Amino acid sequence: MNPVDKVSEITLMNTEMFIVLSPILLLSFGIVLSLLLIAWQRSQKIIALFSQLILVFTLLLSMHLLSSGILSGAGVQITPLLKVDQFSYLSLSLICLSALAVISLSKQVLKSQVEVHDEYYLLILLVILGAAILVASDHFASMFLGFELLSISLVGLVGYFREQKYAVETGFKYLILSACASSFMLLGIAFIYSQTGNLSFAINSATAPWHSAPLQLFNSIGVLLLFSGIAFKLSLAPFHFWAPDVYQGAPTPITLLMATVSKIAMFTVLMKCCFAQGYYQNDHFIDVIIAVALLSMFIGNTLALKQQNIKRLMAYSSIAHFGYLLIVLVISAEQSIGFAWRSALFYLTAYLLANVAIFSIVITYEQYFSQNSTEREVCLNDWQAMFWQHRAQAVLLVFSILSLAGIPLTMGFVGKFYLFNQAVISQSWWLITGLVIGSGIGLAYYLPIIFTVFKVNSSAATHITKDNAIKAPKIFIIFLIIISFYFGVFPDSLSQYLL
Amino acid sequence: MTVIPLTHILILSSLLFIIGFVGVVVRRNTLFMLMSLEVMLNAVGIAFIGAGSVWQEADGQIMFMLILTLAAAEVAVGLALLIRMQRRYRTLDIDVLNQMKG
Numbered sequence: 001m002n003p004v005d006k007v008s009e010i011t012l013m014n015t016e017m018f019i020v021l022s023p024i025l026l027l028s029f030g031i032v033l034s035l036l037l038i039a040w041q042r043s044q045k046i047i048a049l050f051s052q053l054i055l056v057f058t059l060l061l062s063m064h065l066l067s068s069g070i071l072s073g074a075g076v077q078i079t080p081l082l083k084v085d086q087f088s089y090l091s092l093s094l095i096c097l098s099a100l101a102v103i104s105l106s107k108q109v110l111k112s113q114v115e116v117h118d119e120y121y122l123l124i125l126l127v128i129l130g131a132a133i134l135v136a137s138d139h140f141a142s143m144f145l146g147f148e149l150l151s152i153s154l155v156g157l158v159g160y161f162r163e164q165k166y167a168v169e170t171g172f173k174y175l176i177l178s179a180c181a182s183s184f185m186l187l188g189i190a191f192i193y194s195q196t197g198n199l200s201f202a203i204n205s206a207t208a209p210w211h212s213a214p215l216q217l218f219n220s221i222g223v224l225l226l227f228s229g230i231a232f233k234l235s236l237a238p239f240h241f242w243a244p245d246v247y248q249g250a251p252t253p254i255t256l257l258m259a260t261v262s263k264i265a266m267f268t269v270l271m272k273c274c275f276a277q278g279y280y281q282n283d284h285f286i287d288v289i290i291a292v293a294l295l296s297m298f299i300g301n302t303l304a305l306k307q308q309n310i311k312r313l314m315a316y317s318s319i320a321h322f323g324y325l326l327i328v329l330v331i332s333a334e335q336s337i338g339f340a341w342r343s344a345l346f347y348l349t350a351y352l353l354a355n356v357a358i359f360s361i362v363i364t365y366e367q368y369f370s371q372n373s374t375e376r377e378v379c380l381n382d383w384q385a386m387f388w389q390h391r392a393q394a395v396l397l398v399f400s401i402l403s404l405a406g407i408p409l410t411m412g413f414v415g416k417f418y419l420f421n422q423a424v425i426s427q428s429w430w431l432i433t434g435l436v437i438g439s440g441i442g443l444a445y446y447l448p449i450i451f452t453v454f455k456v457n458s459s460a461a462t463h464i465t466k467d468n469a470i471k472a473p474k475i476f477i478i479f480l481i482i483i484s485f486y487f488g489v490f491p492d493s494l495s496q497y498l499l
Numbered sequence: 500m501t502v503i504p505l506t507h508i509l510i511l512s513s514l515l516f517i518i519g520f521v522g523v524v525v526r527r528n529t530l531f532m533l534m535s536l537e538v539m540l541n542a543v544g545i546a547f548i549g550a551g552s553v554w555q556e557a558d559g560q561i562m563f564m565l566i567l568t569l570a571a572a573e574v575a576v577g578l579a580l581l582i583r584m585q586r587r588y589r590t591l592d593i594d595v596l597n598q599m600k601g
Binding site: 140141144145148152155156159162165166167168169170171172173175176179180182183186187189190191193194197199218245248249 | 505506509540543546547549580
């Protein structure tokens, strides 16, 4: 094949590729349109509605592509940069779902402000676009672009309410740390590139660099640096210091965005990269993964024990959860990749639903505080006697907490069961021990939340009586309860879909 | 023409990267922290260009252009935050940003 042929073969985009890529194209086109919309008329209602529409259509398109069967098998390669398979669109659907939740929750928060917040919605859409590029990427360059699109828009969102007490501090911490993380990741990519001469994920593992000794050092350092960059964004243990502060200081819908969208996208790209490059064959890399996973489980769970602030508690709990999730990267053979993807996506779905539920309740309480002009954060004690005042909310909260703790008949249990299974198959006994002990410690801070919810009112508790309560959207709550119950009792109905 | 070995380029870029990282960690002034971040990113750029020239490909240089774009965007956001900080605290010292505890 002469070079000209090669070039034309690479650059050609046929109709099938356009169809497969359509959710991402739609998303980017929607962003351009919403910019035009802002120029035409500045109205918060219209822009919120419009971004929700874009997300719904993206979601529907990716669901349609998933069910049409185009993506089954190895996936579709779209130029060297992107490769789309069913798993990437499954995570894209998860991302769109949580973005929809974020936008509808933001509408409540932004209502109390005077300005027109159109750039807020635009930034959320850009975060989603970054996440979509990440989950579809098959090349270090596209991964880098998605990574940066996601993190820089997030910095803008984290410091968005600039008059708030912690806005500058949180924004700056997040900016410096995420910039450090991306430069670590970039240095890793540069080292890998210098040894392999290839920026694509999919290299032939027979010529993989760890088979030739002299290349070993820089390549291993490169892989480590790349992993540490991603671990920063996933807030895994040695790189977790930013998480509690940023979770606490960011506006609550944005905290939800960080906890779900950014982490799901990062984890998907991490799995894609590890499986395509075949890092699971490398014993040293697996050792690093196991160490990081154990450390995250331990640190996340123990630091959450004494936490009173709900947002900080969720930060620590997410550190532990992503420690558990790292189990899927430790696989023994290529055959188990499919199972690893399925268990990871199931676990992520459970994590997503629980997070959306808990953060929406946190937002309801924050709204109540800001109406009564006592700007403060939601603490565990504020939830006292919630069950006796707001049944639906309390039931939802109990469900999500049980799901996070991994009690049977919830999605979280099924997810943990898959992870356990995965660890048994790959015979990593350390990880099983960590998972069991970690979940045990986890109960020690999940159960008190449930006790608090049922506690009968004492004098110190905040009284949110029926008449002055913020109306949380009832349908939303009931929908979440039903979904999390249904998938917990019949996990097959979801995992079948993941096949 | 003498060819510079790849290892030397990588060591140079690692050194520059470490200098930048130490700058981010040690400096208390936020403006200098942003500048140290630039040093880190440009160190990576050297590694990419060196590697690209060894493999005789344009990939490394294109990655460097992407990095330049990133650096510009990051600094834009960073400077905006810097202005907010100056307005609010009347200082650029990073130590004033330690109100969150727990």
